[in-house]
Amino acid sequence: MSEKCCNSSVERLTEIYGEDVFSLKVMKNYLSEKAFDSLAATIRDHKPLNATIADEVADAMKTWAVSRGATHFSHWFQPLTGATAEKHDSFISPNKDGEIMLKFSGKELIQGEPDASSFPSGGLRATFEARGYTAWDPTSPAFIRRGENNSTLCIPCVFCGYHGEALDKKTPLLRSVAALSKQVCRLAKLFGIKTEGKRAYATLGPEQEYFLIDREFYEARLDLLQTGRTLFGRRPAKHQQMEDHYFGAIKPRVIAFMEELDMALWQLAVPAKTRHNEVCPAQFEIAPMFEEQNLSIDHNMIVMQTLKDIAEKHGFVCLLHEKPFAGVNGSGKHNNWSIVGPDDKNWLSPGDTPHENAKFLTVICALLKAVDTYAPMLRAAVASAGNDHRLGANEAPPAIVSIFLGDQLTDIMQQLEKGRPNSSKAGGIIEIGVSSLPKLPKDVTDRNRTSPFAFTGNKFEFRAVGSSQSCSGANIVINTIFAEAVDEICSELETAVSKGKNFNDTLQGILQGIVKKHKRIIFNGDNYSAEWTKEAEKRGLPNLRNTPDTLEVIEKDKKYGALFEKYGVLTKEEFKSRNDVYHHAYEMTIAMEANCAITIAKTLVIPAALEYQGVLAETIQKVGSISKKITMLESKKLLVSLVSNVEEALAAVSELEASVASGKSAKKTIASMVKLREAIDALEGIIPKDKWPLPTYAEMMFMM
Ligand code: ADP
Ligand code: MG
Numbered sequence: 001m002s003e004k005c006c007n008s009s010v011e012r013l014t015e016i017y018g019e020d021v022f023s024l025k026v027m028k029n030y031l032s033e034k035a036f037d038s039l040a041a042t043i044r045d046h047k048p049l050n051a052t053i054a055d056e057v058a059d060a061m062k063t064w065a066v067s068r069g070a071t072h073f074s075h076w077f078q079p080l081t082g083a084t085a086e087k088h089d090s091f092i093s094p095n096k097d098g099e100i101m102l103k104f105s106g107k108e109l110i111q112g113e114p115d116a117s118s119f120p121s122g123g124l125r126a127t128f129e130a131r132g133y134t135a136w137d138p139t140s141p142a143f144i145r146r147g148e149n150n151s152t153l154c155i156p157c158v159f160c161g162y163h164g165e166a167l168d169k170k171t172p173l174l175r176s177v178a179a180l181s182k183q184v185c186r187l188a189k190l191f192g193i194k195t196e197g198k199r200a201y202a203t204l205g206p207e208q209e210y211f212l213i214d215r216e217f218y219e220a221r222l223d224l225l226q227t228g229r230t231l232f233g234r235r236p237a238k239h240q241q242m243e244d245h246y247f248g249a250i251k252p253r254v255i256a257f258m259e260e261l262d263m264a265l266w267q268l269a270v271p272a273k274t275r276h277n278e279v280c281p282a283q284f285e286i287a288p289m290f291e292e293q294n295l296s297i298d299h300n301m302i303v304m305q306t307l308k309d310i311a312e313k314h315g316f317v318c319l320l321h322e323k324p325f326a327g328v329n330g331s332g333k334h335n336n337w338s339i340v341g342p343d344d345k346n347w348l349s350p351g352d353t354p355h356e357n358a359k360f361l362t363v364i365c366a367l368l369k370a371v372d373t374y375a376p377m378l379r380a381a382v383a384s385a386g387n388d389h390r391l392g393a394n395e396a397p398p399a400i401v402s403i404f405l406g407d408q409l410t411d412i413m414q415q416l417e418k419g420r421p422n423s424s425k426a427g428g429i430i431e432i433g434v435s436s437l438p439k440l441p442k443d444v445t446d447r448n449r450t451s452p453f454a455f456t457g458n459k460f461e462f463r464a465v466g467s468s469q470s471c472s473g474a475n476i477v478i479n480t481i482f483a484e485a486v487d488e489i490c491s492e493l494e495t496a497v498s499k500g501k502n503f504n505d506t507l508q509g510i511l512q513g514i515v516k517k518h519k520r521i522i523f524n525g526d527n528y529s530a531e532w533t534k535e536a537e538k539r540g541l542p543n544l545r546n547t548p549d550t551l552e553v554i555e556k557d558k559k560y561g562a563l564f565e566k567y568g569v570l571t572k573e574e575f576k577s578r579n580d581v582y583h584h585a586y587e588m589t590i591a592m593e594a595n596c597a598i599t600i601a602k603t604l605v606i607p608a609a610l611e612y613q614g615v616l617a618e619t620i621q622k623v624g625s626i627s628k629k630i631t632m633l634e635s636k637k638l639l640v641s642l643v644s645n646v647e648e649a650l651a652a653v654s655e656l657e658a659s660v661a662s663g664k665s666a667k668k669t670i671a672s673m674v675k676l677r678e679a680i681d682a683l684e685g686i687i688p689k690d691k692w693p694l695p696t697y698a699e700m701m702f703m704m
Pocket of ligand 1: 203204206287288289290291336337338339346456458459
């Protein structure tokens with residue numbers, strides 16, 4: 001008898017993949033040839049949407065969605081909360097006889113009008129102007145979100161106000177992609193590459209870290225429930241120091257979760273590829289194959305939601321907070337970024353010919369210039385209360401933005417700077433061909449895990465994005481600062497060429513100038529070391545350790561807002577409104593954490609400590625009264641330390657309450673919270689286990 005080794009869904013994997021997505025393949029079966037060709041041109045080549053096909057597309061979408069169990073549709077968008085938003089409308093349309101038809105019109109597909117007043121807008125619109133519009137983004141396919149009984153057709157959308165002002169994360173992202181495409185095509189043209197009818201775009205592969213803990217522990221921790229992170233908790237004897245979790249054998253319960261997760265993602269054509277244990281116990285990672293940036297970001301939003309949904313089914317809770325547990329690794333996203341030119345090639349792949357090398361080195365230099373000029377903007381794109389626990393707090397990566405190029409590429413940059421590239425560190429001969437630019441080693445493989453912005457062979461990996469954040473912010477910034485750098489390079493080249501100067505010599509000169517001016521941003525060493533902090537300061541690189549300091553820098557210096565305005569990514573008002581939203585979110589988060597810490601301290605932990613105090617005092621008195629020989633010195637010491645910790649905790653609570661009430665400085669509130677935590681964590685080390693009212697770190701990290 002032959003053993004059946006696979007379950008049926010695995011046998012059908014190729015069919016299951018993308019079955020819940022209204023993809024080009026599906027559309028072909030549901031649309032007329034004319035409508036299909038028109039929509040495909042919009043999706044593939046970003047040609048303007050032909051509104052006359054909207055009704056047909058909507059009807060096709062509905063027919064397909066209903067066949068997959070959908071009763072509702074929803075515009076699916078990304079407001080400034082950082083999460084996704086959806087408002088469901090059913091397809092039903094009753095007629096006079098009380099019967100229903102299932103309808104979905106082109107108008108409903110293209111535009112929605114959710115009440116915008118309850119989403120953060122940073123003062124862009126007053127509450128009485130509640131109107132907000134969602135508009136279909138056809139370049140990201142509609143998909144099915146499955147419920148317990150039925151399902152919903154989700155239509156990726158942008159979200160804006162009455163006057164077209166962006167109220168979401170997708171609108172500026174799409175605008176930044178357009179800016180990038182325009183400048184890269186201009187550069188391509190200078191390199192003699194055909195650009196007609198072509199576009200350039202960014203690619204993205206976001207690696208996502210997360211924690212899983214048992215639902216019972218989660219529910220017993222008010223701090224996790226309310227703030228997403230533990231506000232108290234002693235680091236257990238064993239945590240991550242043995243380095244035995246990273247890539248270790250995955251526990252069966254976790255594997256079961258991951259299997260279902262991958263399957264759910266594959267159904268939605270999210271190309272989940274890699275899964276593994278991360279550094280900290282209870283920490284894991286999922287990485288997809290890279291895709292075009294806009295789609296990849298939508299997919300990452302789906303990944304975050306699916307992680308939470310599937311975790312729940314397995315009795316887990318998925319923690320996406322950047323720092324759920326103090327003293328051990330936090331979670332981030334590695335934002336793997338590259339660009340594809342109008343020649344359909346990855347421009348961050350070193351090529352074989354001097355011509356391709358020139359293109360590659362131009363992109364590298366453009367990024368050096370961009371990142372050095374706008375480092376605080378990049379830092380601001382990932383600034384949040386949660387991420388502050390990682391950046392600038394002894395963890396990967398630091399708040400100082402620098403670029404890792406690796407030894408070989410750095411060597412080449414140094415030669416470029418000297419203007420006479422003639423040897424390569426790798427020992428190979430550098431080809432001083434047409435362009436007199438160095439020939440590049442094929443495989444630039446050295447690694448540096450501590451750099452915030454690392455070249456990894458054919459892409460840059462920006463590692464500072466927080467695990468709970470949308471990748472939009474970071475990519476809006478990378479796309480735009482890159483577009484400006486390319487713009488300036490192109491302008492210089494065009495001027496020189498129009499004056500009859502030699503293209504290669506001019507390019508060489510431009511790149512040389514960039515390396516000279518911006519080489520301070522290159523750092524290949526250990527980014528965690530204290531020496532780097534000092535060295536970076538010498539180099540004049542900013543070290544923005546927290547969110548308020550960062551936001552202040554980009555608000556004060558007008559160059560940041562002007563950049564986005566210049567490339568049509570954000571108007572001055574939109575830029576300001578976003579900073580206000582992020583500022584406000586930061587302040588609210590700190591206040592919420594403080595209030596939650598106060599509640600836990602006063603109603604759970606301190607009462608337990610006081611009770612134990614009484615027990616201990618009584619015992620000492622009772623036992624001590626039996627004989628003068630029983631001094632109970634050590635027991636008394638224990639009582640003294642218990643009392644002093646309780647007193648410290650109570651004092652810190654008062655201080656924290658005052659700080660919250662004054663509503664003034666988040667910095668002061670954070671300092672008081674740290675004090676309170678120290679006292680409470682000390683108590684956790686004294687109070688009997690059965691009296692301690694919270695699940696411990698050891699339980700949460702190891703019991704699953
Ligand atoms: P790492 O370089 O971190 O060891 P991988 O090479 O597997 O790991 O890539 C990590 C992520 O980078 C994956 O999501 C992968 O799809 C993505 N990636 C690879 N090439 C590119 C590219 N050209 N553009 C964007 N992302 C890419
Ligand atoms: Mg990586």
